[in-house]
Amino acid sequence: MSTLEKGGPALPQERKVVTSIPGPKSLELEARRGKAVPAGVGASFPAYVVAAGGGIIKDIDGNQIIDLGSGIAVTTVGNSNPRVVQRAKDQLDAFTHTCAMVNPYESYIEVAEALNRLTPGDHDKRSVLLNSGAEAVENAVKIARSYTKRDAVVVFDHAYHGRTNLTMAMTAKAKPYKTGFGPFAGEVYRAPMSYPFRDNFAANTKVSGEEAAARVIAMIDNQIGGENVAAIVIEPIQGEGGFIVPAEGFLLALVEYAHANGIVFVADEVQAGFARTGKMFACEWEGIVPDLITTAKGIAGGLPLSAVTGRAEIMDAVPGGGLGGTYGGNPTACAAALGAIESYEQDGLADRALELGELIVKRLEKMQASHPELGELRGRGAMQAVEFVKAGTMEPNAELADKLAAYAAERGVLVLVTGTFHSVIRFLPPLSISDALINDAFDVLEAGLDEILGK
Known part of the structure; x- marks a missing residue:
C-alpha cells in the first residue's frame, strides 16, 4: 500500500x-x-x-x-492525507486561533504566496483567505464592485455558486437551493451557458464556442449594458450544473469581451480547481487567465478554507478592513492547505x-x-x-x-x-x-x- x-x-x-x-x-x-x-x-x-x-x-x-465523491471534490489528495494530517497536528500543538486580522501568522502568508504562484498568469497578485466556496464567490463580487464602481453581475444557466443570499441569486437551480428563501440580492443577470450536448442537438449542427459567446455578449449589451457590469462569474467546468464543459473558444471570447469593456472576469474554480481536471486549474485548459479566481474544496484536504486570488490592482481596490472574517485563514486550515499543496506538487x-x-x-x-x-x-x-x-x-x-x-x-x-x-x-x-x-x-x-x- x-x-x-x-x-x-x-x-x-x-x-x-x-x-x-x-x-x-x-x-x-x-x-x-x-x-x-x-x-x-x-x-x-x-x-x-x-x-x-x-x-x-x-x-x-x-x-x-x-x-467516487471525495466529499464533493474536497478530499482530492485523499482522505487523511499524511502531509495534511501531520501539518494540521503540528499546528494544533502550537496554537488553534488568534484571528489573522488581529494577530497574524506566517502560514496565512505562505498559503497566499502559494496561490499567487499557482494560479494562472505571471502578473502581480494578492490572495485573501476565507472559509467556504460561497464566501469566496461573494467576496469576489465585492472586490469587483469596489474596483469597477459598478453593480451588475453576469452569471450563467446551470451555475452553482453557493447558499448565501447573494450566491443563491447567482445559482441557477431552484430546488433545493433557492425555493422559499427569497427575495434574493439584486443586480444579478443570467446568461445562456455553452452546453454543447444540448446546443448542438437543438441547432442540428455544431455550435462553436464563439457562437455561444455571441449570445451572451448580445444579451449583456442589449439587456444590461457592458458599462454597467462589474463582473462576469463563471465555472470553467460547471459543477452542480452537471459537469458541463463549454465549447472551446467560449471562455476566451468572454474574457476578451470583459477586458474590452472594463469588466472583471471571475473564474469560480471551487469544484474544478487543484489538479482535479489534470491541470492545477480548469481554466488552464484553454489558456484563460482570470482577473479573479475563487478556490475552496480541494484547497486544504478536508479542512474549511477558501480564497480569492487576483490581480493586485483589483484586490487592493478594497479599503483596509473591507475584507476578512473571524475564521478566515484559520491557522490549522492554513497548515492543512500547505500540506495539500505540497502533495499536489510533489506527488x-x-x-x-x-x-x-x-x-x-x-x-x-x-x-x-x-x-x-x-x-x-x-x-x-x-x-x-x-x-x-x-x-x-x-x-x-x-x-x-x-x-x-x-x-x-x-x-x-x-x-x-x-x-x-x-x-x-x-x-x-x-x-x-x-x-x-x-x-x-x-x-x-x-x-x-x-x-x-x-x-
Missing part, C-alpha cells in the same frame, strides 16, 4: 459489504439525527463514517465503500488525474456502446460525468440516474447524482485511489445498468 493510499487509518484498499447499506448502526444514528438536526440538512448516502483513507470510506457497520497528482480520467472514460465508453441511455460522457481528468437520457431522445432520465446510484450504494460504491435535470452521475474520486478500486466500482455500475435496463 502506498503512502497516499494509507490516509489516516491503514485501511485495506478493498470494497467490503458486511451488512445492508446503510446498516443497522447507521440507521440508528440516522434516527437520532432526525430528532436533532433539521430536515433541511440532507444526507444522500446515510452510511455513517468512522474512518477513511485512500479510495475507501469505512462505515460504523464495518462496510468498506469505494469513494504528481495532476498527472494522476489524467490517468484516472482515461480509465473512467474507457469504462464509460464500454457501457455507452450497449446502452444509448448514456447520452453524453464529458469532463476532464478525474472530473468526469455521464448524462442519462431516455433512449433515442434528449429527454433527461433522472429515474435511471437515481436507480443506478442506489444500486451502487447498496453494493458499496458511492457516486453522486447532479445536474439541472438531476440526470447526471459525476465521478470525483480521490486522486490517491487505485486503478483496482476504479475497475471494481465500474464493474458494479456496469452490472447495475444491465440489471436496471434488463439487458
